[in-house]
Amino acid sequence: MSKAKSDTRSDKISPDLDTPTDLEPAAVSKISEALNVLLADAFALYLKTKNFHWHVSGRHFRDYHLMLDEQSDAIFATTDQLAERVRKLGGATLKSIGQVGKLQTIQDNNEDYVPPREMLRELMEDNKHMAAAMRKAHKLCDEHEDTGTAALLEVFIDETERRTWFLFEASRQEGSNAA
Incomplete structure (x- = not known):
């Protein structure tokens, strides 16, 4: 890695992990940062959905x-x-649960009991939040001509919107069928 590239990177990369890319170092740093927040949110949403x-x-x-x-x-x-994808760009990715906790924007739910409709609505809102964050990251990718990441995000946005839709419809059912 060149000295100039190293000095502009907010996430110092070991020369052994410095994946070659034609993207500018500043673009790699910004896109990696955005993807790491999405990654932290994906882990948080995964665990909340499992909960x-x-x-x-x-x-x-x-x-x-x-x-x-x-x-x-x-x-x-x-x-x-x-x-x-972060690694393909030459960026550094999350390494611990601690990093997930620092970066996540999806709020945890540690309540002992959550009624089913509230669960579905909360997850629906979290998925909407994820889709919006993915669109913002997509815009960043477009600005830096990172078509690979943009294409990946397009698929994930569609999948996230599908989850949002299913949660919305299921929560309507729960509300209308409640005793």
């Missing part, structure tokens, strides 16, 4: 339990792709 999957109750238990399990699997599947 609700494990603790959902009520007459729609089976449907919600299965839907949340499917959604948590889809969210977790994004984590490796996001982290590997």
